[in-house]
Amino acid sequence: MLNIQIEKTNQPKQKPEPEELVFGAVFTDHMFVMDYEISQGWHNPKIVPYQPITLEPSAMVFHYGQEMFEGMKAYKGVDGRVLLFRPEKNIERTNKTNDRICIPQIDEDDMLQAIKALVDIDKDWIPNAGGTALYIRPFIIATDPYLGVRPSNTYKFMVIACPVGAYYKEGINPVKIWVETEYVRAVPGGVGEAKTGGNYAASIKAQMKAKERGYTQVLWLDGVERKYVEEVGTMNVFFKINGEIITPELTGSILAGVTRNSVIELLNAWGERVVERRITIDEIYEAHKAGILEEVFGTGTAAVISPVGELNYRGDMITINNNEIGALSQKIYDTITGLQTGAIKDEFGWTVEV
Amino acid sequence: MLNIQIEKTNQPKQKPEPEELVFGAVFTDHMFVMDYEISQGWHNPKIVPYQPITLEPSAMVFHYGQEMFEGMKAYKGVDGRVLLFRPEKNIERTNKTNDRICIPQIDEDDMLQAIKALVDIDKDWIPNAGGTALYIRPFIIATDPYLGVRPSNTYKFMVIACPVGAYYKEGINPVKIWVETEYVRAVPGGVGEAKTGGNYAASIKAQMKAKERGYTQVLWLDGVERKYVEEVGTMNVFFKINGEIITPELTGSILAGVTRNSVIELLNAWGERVVERRITIDEIYEAHKAGILEEVFGTGTAAVISPVGELNYRGDMITINNNEIGALSQKIYDTITGLQTGAIKDEFGWTVEV
Numbered sequence: 001m002l003n004i005q006i007e008k009t010n011q012p013k014q015k016p017e018p019e020e021l022v023f024g025a026v027f028t029d030h031m032f033v034m035d036y037e038i039s040q041g042w043h044n045p046k047i048v049p050y051q052p053i054t055l056e057p058s059a060m061v062f063h064y065g066q067e068m069f070e071g072m073k074a075y076k077g078v079d080g081r082v083l084l085f086r087p088e089k090n091i092e093r094t095n096k097t098n099d100r101i102c103i104p105q106i107d108e109d110d111m112l113q114a115i116k117a118l119v120d121i122d123k124d125w126i127p128n129a130g131g132t133a134l135y136i137r138p139f140i141i142a143t144d145p146y147l148g149v150r151p152s153n154t155y156k157f158m159v160i161a162c163p164v165g166a167y168y169k170e171g172i173n174p175v176k177i178w179v180e181t182e183y184v185r186a187v188p189g190g191v192g193e194a195k196t197g198g199n200y201a202a203s204i205k206a207q208m209k210a211k212e213r214g215y216t217q218v219l220w221l222d223g224v225e226r227k228y229v230e231e232v233g234t235m236n237v238f239f240k241i242n243g244e245i246i247t248p249e250l251t252g253s254i255l256a257g258v259t260r261n262s263v264i265e266l267l268n269a270w271g272e273r274v275v276e277r278r279i280t281i282d283e284i285y286e287a288h289k290a291g292i293l294e295e296v297f298g299t300g301t302a303a304v305i306s307p308v309g310e311l312n313y314r315g316d317m318i319t320i321n322n323n324e325i326g327a328l329s330q331k332i333y334d335t336i337t338g339l340q341t342g343a344i345k346d347e348f349g350w351t352v353e354v
Numbered sequence: 355m356l357n358i359q360i361e362k363t364n365q366p367k368q369k370p371e372p373e374e375l376v377f378g379a380v381f382t383d384h385m386f387v388m389d390y391e392i393s394q395g396w397h398n399p400k401i402v403p404y405q406p407i408t409l410e411p412s413a414m415v416f417h418y419g420q421e422m423f424e425g426m427k428a429y430k431g432v433d434g435r436v437l438l439f440r441p442e443k444n445i446e447r448t449n450k451t452n453d454r455i456c457i458p459q460i461d462e463d464d465m466l467q468a469i470k471a472l473v474d475i476d477k478d479w480i481p482n483a484g485g486t487a488l489y490i491r492p493f494i495i496a497t498d499p500y501l502g503v504r505p506s507n508t509y510k511f512m513v514i515a516c517p518v519g520a521y522y523k524e525g526i527n528p529v530k531i532w533v534e535t536e537y538v539r540a541v542p543g544g545v546g547e548a549k550t551g552g553n554y555a556a557s558i559k560a561q562m563k564a565k566e567r568g569y570t571q572v573l574w575l576d577g578v579e580r581k582y583v584e585e586v587g588t589m590n591v592f593f594k595i596n597g598e599i600i601t602p603e604l605t606g607s608i609l610a611g612v613t614r615n616s617v618i619e620l621l622n623a624w625g626e627r628v629v630e631r632r633i634t635i636d637e638i639y640e641a642h643k644a645g646i647l648e649e650v651f652g653t654g655t656a657a658v659i660s661p662v663g664e665l666n667y668r669g670d671m672i673t674i675n676n677n678e679i680g681a682l683s684q685k686i687y688d689t690i691t692g693l694q695t696g697a698i699k700d701e702f703g704w705t706v707e708v
Binding site: 023024025027031050051052053054055056057058061062063064065066067069100101102135137139141145146147148149150151158160162182183184185186187188189190191196197198199200201202203204205207208223224226233234 | 377378381409417455500516540541543554558
């Protein structure tokens with residue numbers, strides 16, 4: 001149990017109007033900060049007014065990318081309760097990422113307490129219009145002022161939060177996706193399943209290339225055989241083919257998404273046929289030719305469900321479900337967002353009240 | 355030509371004694387800083403007292419690893435001149451890295467001017483004992499306070515510097531290297547040839563594993579077939595087999611080292627047989643069995659030449675050149691360090707006077 005020192009702001013900021021909400025640009029009044037050093041472990045937990053941080057220019061995070069983050073949301077429930085969605089999954093993944101990039105483990109209960117404490121102090125910042133939420137960003141950075149390549153001896157764990165509207169401005173409309181054949185996101189033995197900055201820096205170039213061609217995001221193929229589907233942009237991906245729902249299995253280069261896992265559990269509960277296995281881009285295109293590619297959608301915390309309306313693989317464009325959101329995609333979206341806000345009774349035990 | 359504003363420190367720090375020099379821990383009195391924003395490009399170049407920097411906690415560098423760095427050295431020449439070694443190669447590579455991770459290009463002349471200006475103002479910090487130098491660290495970080503994944507709109511370019519002793523405490527003694535078979539450093543289509551933080555964060559786990567087993571560093575195999583040799587630790591690698599010198603060719607996942615290039619040019623000038631090609635770890639072991647694996651050495655700015663005395667591949671240990679530095683390795687080391695300090699006449703045009 002952390003003994004969190006709290007310093008409240010005496011200059012609360014103006015909250016944005018619901019219609020002005022964008023993703024990730026406006027932050028709440030406070031932030032959580034906790035330090036690590038070898039002799040003390042994680043210590044000095046505190047909530048302070050949201051403010052800049054000061055680091056040595058030699059801090060390892062600036063040079064060797066030893067950093068991790070998580071993304072989750074708090075919802076203003078229909079009954080006024082404040083709900084988190086499966087925070088234990090993000091916390092579990094935090095320690096998996098930490099293990100991969102040699103950041104010290106963080107106590108799971110402490111991390112949940114930190115998140116809850118920040119959400120609670122800034123609960124008036126949680127918007128309640130449909131599709132809005134308080135996005136929560138826990139992250140850890142290596143702060144050691146040292147230029148040799150090794151794990152840092154000191155770290156900062158922080159939690160910041162921002163009220164957000166929908167991630168994609170198009171809303172839940174289907175997006176156009178470019179199948180990337182030149183650049184690779186990750187490979188087994190690498191850090192693809194860790195939520196660490198380098199994966200995202202590496203992805204920007206392909207994303208820009210797709211945008212220039214009029215596509216919203218890229219679909220990543222595996223880095224070894226360059227034919228297996230991995231992720232779409234920063235989301236996991238699902239295909240409904242002839243009534244069966246397929247998502248790439250977690251082979252080490254794919255992020256184990258919380259929404260991905262929720263979708264699988266939901267489909268199982270509904271008695272749908274859902275399978276995790278490797279699937280090639282050729283199989284997707286063959287299914288389309290055969291008229292049995294019914295739906296394609298991405299899953300992630302930011303967008304929840306993002307239907308794919310078009311794929312472009314080496315110039316071969318296909319349109320999925322007449323460029324409309326599929327019935328199953330819509331049902332999953334409605335159910336997960338309903339569970340998140342408490343509008344649908346949570347029989348999974350997924351929501352955690354702050 | 356930059357108009358660099360200079361603010362000199364009025365509290366010069368105590369310089370470390372030559373025998374106290376370690377790598378990357380003590381910094382000089384000043385630093386160079388320049389900002390970027392879209393409307394102004396790179397602007398506001400200045401040299402200020404070495405000091406911490408302040409960023410928003412949402413600055414993109416903390417979350418998405420959009421960051422790059424270079425490493426180079428300044429030497430106190432035997433005749434008192436201050437020499438840089440092939441800085442144009444580092445500057446050229448800076449823009450290659452920038453291109454890969456979507457950081458704006460930086461003018462090559464401006465970057466050289468910035469480096470020279472900092473070295474000049476802190477020239478009394480350059481140590482002159484053998485093997486010592488002023489290590490120079492130019493780096494760029496994404497500073498945009500925004501949590502969406504896209505290129506940052508603002509950046510900071512900085513140059514910091516530290517007087518350094520030898521990178522490896524063991525000096526130029528041969529090191530023990532663990533051939534890594536579980537973790538992968540990079541893959542074609544990824545960012546392995548870019549000098550960006552994520553590559554280094556991804557490498558730490560294997561490095562720690564090697565250290566626990568009593569090895570100094572790892573030898574990386576390619577991420578696709580897991581058999582071709584790529585790099586050793588954070589260095590390029592060379593093998594002398596039956597009189598021929600072989601180094602892995604640059605296939606996109608290997609950093610194009612400045613020392614690597616200098617070694618190749620030197621060997622060519624000496625009329626040695628040197629070839630850049632893919633080489634498997636099995637070929638290395640077979641050469642050893644046949645008694646024709648004569649020398650193995652890593653090359654990099656920090657260590658210059660680092661002989662490999664032992665390799666361990668899946669438990670199969672081999673000793674190279676009786677665990678002694680080879681004649682060719684020694685000759686290359688002596689020549690490059692001689693050129694760097696001006697002790698040997700520079701007929702290559704590699705040294706640049708500050």
